[in-house]
Amino acid sequence: MDPKRFQMVREAFDLLAELDAVEARQKLESLALDSTQKQLLTDMLNSDARVLELRLDHPDQLVLPVLASSYVGKQIGPWQIERVLGMGGMGRVFLARRHDGLFDGQVAIKFLNEQSAGNLFAKERAALARLNAPGIARLIDAGNDDQGRAYLVMEYVAGALIDAWCDQQHASVRARIGLMIETLHAIAHAHSQLVLHRDLKPSNLIVDASGRVKVLDFGIAKLLDGEDSDFQATAARYFTLRYAAPEQISGEPIGIGTDLFALAIVLYELLTDAHPFLTDESERHQLAERVLTGQPIPLSRRTAAASLTEALGSSGLRDLDAVLQRALDRQTERRFRSAMDFAEELDRILLDQPVLSRRPGWWALGLRQIRRHPWISLGTLLALSGLFISAVIAFQQRAEARRERDLARHQAARAERMAGFLSSLFESAQPRHSAGQTPTVADLLERGQQKLHEETNDDPLLQARLTVSLADTWRALGQLERAEALLEELIAQNPALNEDHKLAAEAYAALAKVRSFRADWSAALTALDAADRALEQVPGEPVLRANILKQRAMALMNTDRLDAAKPVIAKARDLLLPLADSEPEALIGAEALLATAAYLSGELTQSRDAFLRIVAMERQMGPGRQAGLVTNLNNLAAIEARIGLLDDAVTHYREAVNVGDRTFGADHREAALPRLGLGMALRQLGEATPAIEQLQQSAAIYQTWSGPEHPESRYADLLLAETLWLNGDHRVAKVALQRVLADNPMTPFQNGERDCRARWLAYALQLPDIAPRRPDAAMQSCRQALAADTSLRVLLDWLDGGPSADRQALRDRANTLKAPDRMLSNALQRESGGR
Structure with a gap:
């Protein structure tokens, strides 16, 4: 069946699926479909x-x-x-x-x-x-x-749909809300990448064996970085009516709130086993009309209200009702501005804190406080009673309260406008606002920049904060000149920076970051000097100060001023040590710089100690730091391998592989580097079979993600070929090496040591039409440039000596290296004649 005929069936199914069985059969007979189409449609309806x-x-x-x-x-x-x-x-x-x-x-x-x-x-x-x-x-x-x-x-996500999992596990009300919070965090990440899902529903939310939610199928996402206007017309047909927002049903512009509307329905169903707009399932045929014109049924009117009240309290039930009513509002502008706003409201419910979606009375707030802190209940009750009879409050206290109230309202309004800025970018992405063309990310940022100047002139502080964010987005897209120009204009013209010195420091730090990305280290340091001057007017702010210090240290390190960088990093770390519990990410960043500086200085023991501290912190931080944990375990293991602590290196490489597999999957690009390191560490220990297995897996992953021509793929193949050759498997080693040398036999890496290594191995394997008949001057030169106390130099000395090489002497050298290569030693022992 061709695509157009199948699409007719798909559209007919969407229509008939909402009817009862008798109506569907009657309607089917009247459709202008051929017999094959009707048979398929019948099978689908059955x-x-x-x-x-x-x-x-x-x-x-x-x-x-x-x-x-x-x-x-x-x-x-x-x-x-x-x-x-x-x-x-x-x-x-x-x-x-x-x-x-x-x-x-x-x-x-x-x-x-x-x-x-x-x-x-x-x-x-x-x-x-x-x-x-x-x-x-x-x-x-x-x-x-x-x-x-x-x-x-x-x-492939093996598990259960979120609704089935909750039923199978008899999940509590709080656990179900927790799963939705987890889902909202994932959706917030997608929205931050300018991707909407458009079809969120239980069948796209899988709970895996560890109890974590995975969001599936962004296949009909309304992406904002394309140029094909047909996308909107194609994608608009695909959503599931049961979880569709009013704007999807009516063909109006969609946005962040569209995804949040769907998730609110999912949560409502998880908690009540009912659709928020249906009294019962017999009304399914009226669903579209109910969503477009009706109101969600309050939780208190559902049969599940008693269990919800038992779990959350009567105030918590009202809070949850208000939150869901807000997410399910017909007017998109009244819904939550972001997935994180929705998630934070649900967090407040679980923490028994007041939500922002409704305003409880002061008495309810007091009772909530008593529930959270029962040990002060008597004092709280007395204080509440005192409010009834207190007749006089000092004038200064009232004035101060008014000032705090006004400030809070002003800050809340500013936060609302900031959140609305991103939401408006999504709405402006509709082809109807773009002459029928789906805008690119750059188009959106251009519009955002224009809207910024048009709509925030009355609030220079808001304008400045959004400008810094906008510039950072330009930087992330690689538009460094745009980002730099935007920040330089802000610094030169916005008066808010003269009043808010912290914001000025942040703007200068952002400018320094852009200049660092351009490798203009001198200009970056100039901007950091200005950030320091702004911070002189600001008390506290240890995290911001430490981040500026870390940027300065990186600039110094990249201009070969390592000795000057070290005390700067130490100062940043000292600022962050007291904040280890609240700002662990920032502290880890400082520790990583310390580890890097020590490594570059040749202080490998000190570098290892720093990475051990980093890894210990990241292990305690849980799922949020798994990606960083993989990277730093790999760094730690690499240093341990270099200084000869091979057993420790293997242990940490294995942990990196295991954490990476859990976090990214065994075939993800991030899983390749730890496997490469583990393979080489096992090779040094003489464990040939597992070493080759890890190197093969690493090479395969790099080829899948980056292609066989990428330098990473070629280097993994080179190490694999070298290890196979040492193990005596010359045939397979040749296949791997031929992939390395396929396009450029002389300099496949454009890197002296790696090119040297590849040419010598080609000579050892005598690859036809590639290998030199004897070592040439370039090969000899690069061999001599290597330090004599490395396994690679021993290997190349063996190759250069040919049949006459003193293998016993070479083997003795290999065994006395600080980081010996047992496979090399074993190969030397095994070889008794020529290559």
Whole structure:
């Protein structure tokens, strides 16, 4: 069935699925579909309506053989398709496994239904590549099959749908709210990358074996970085009516609030087992009208109200009702401005704190305080009673209270305007506001910059804060000149910086960061000097001071002033040590600079000590620091390997691999480097088989993510080829080395040591048409440039000596190295003749 005919079936299904069975059958007969289309539509209606959703926890329920069976057993790149997982409105999803034996792991491969949607698919690929958060299913690979059909390889999330998981685990009310908070954090990350989901529902929210939520299928996300106006027309057809916001049903502009509306419905259902706009399921056919014109049914009118009150208290139930009513408001501007705002309100409910979505009376606030701190209940009650009879309050106290109240209101209004700024950018991305063209991120920032000057002239302080944020976004996009010009204009013209010295310091620090990205270290230091002068007028602010010091240290280190950088880093660390509990990230940054400075100075023991401190802190910080933990475990292990602590190095490399696999997945790019290090450490210990296994996995990951020509892929292949050669497997070693030398046999890396290493190994393996017949002058020169007490120098000396090399003497040298290479030593012992 061609895509257009299938799309007719898909649209008909969306219409009929909302009718009862009798009405659906009657309507089906009147549709202008051919017999094949009607048969497929009948099959779909006979199945559960959710058959078109991605249901990774019940794959056997989701087979549509008429469309998908031909894919099973196919090989897509290195992936072998095993079975159908599901059919979505935008694509077909299959379970697959890597077939080449380099590593094992299941993935989900998604193909589009519509051949005409190539541009949309490219947008989906770009979106997923930007979304790198533990709560979002990861992109692993992408490409086209032998028929030109685009596909994505995504993380396969085994688990249960969020609603089924809650029922199976008999999850408490608080646990269900906690899962939604976790989901909102993931969605907030997507929104920060200018990606909307558009189709959030229980079947896209999977709870894995560890009890963590994963958001699936950003395949119909309304991306904001494309240039194809067809995207809006294509994507607009795809949403699930049960979780659709009013603006989706009516075809109005969508935005952040659209995703939050859907999640509010999901949470409402998790708590009540009912839809917020339906009295019961018999009213499903009226759902669209209810969402467009009705009001959500209050929680207090649901049968679950008693259990909700028991879990949260009557005040907590009213708070939760107010929060959900706000998220489900028909008017998008009345909803939460961000996913984090929604999450923070739910956090307040769990912490028994007042929410911002409603204003409880003072008596309710007092009772809430007593519940949170029962040990002061008597004193609190007396104080509350005293409020009834207190007749006089000092004039100064009233004036001070008014000032604090006015300041709080002013700050709240400013925060609201700041949140609204991002929301307005999403709305302006609609093609209807862009002459039918979907704007790029740069277009949005241009508009934001214009809106900034037009709408915030009455509040220079707000304008300055938003300008710093806007400039940082330009910097992140690589538009360094734009970012620098924006900050320089702000510093020169905005009067708020003369009054708010902290903000001035932040602006100068942002300018220094941009200049650092341009490697203009002298100009960066000039901006940091100005930041320091601004901070002289500001008491406290240890985190900001420390961050400015860290920027200064990096500038000094990059201008070969390492000795000057060290006391600056130490000062930053001293500022942050008392804040270890509240600002661990900032302290870790300072420790990392200390470790780096020590390493560059050759003080490897001190560098190792610093990394040990970092790793200890990150282990205590939980899921939020897993990515940093992988990096710093890898750094620690690399130093340990270099100073000969090989057992410790292997232990820490293994931990890095395990944490990386849990955090990113075993086939993610971030998992490649720890495996490379682990393979080399195992090689130094003489454990050939596991060493080769780790190096093969690392090389395969780099090739998948970066392509075989990327320097990282080539270096992993070089180390793999070298290790295979030492193990006597010359045939496979040649295959790996030929990948390294394929495009440029002489200088594949444009790096002296690596190029030297590759040429010598080609000579050892005598690759046809590539290897020199004898070492040339360049090879001899680079060999002599290496220190004599390294395993690489021993290896090259062996190769240069040929059959006449004194292998015993070389083996003795290899065994006395500070970081010996046992595989090299074993190979020397094994060899008795020529190469």
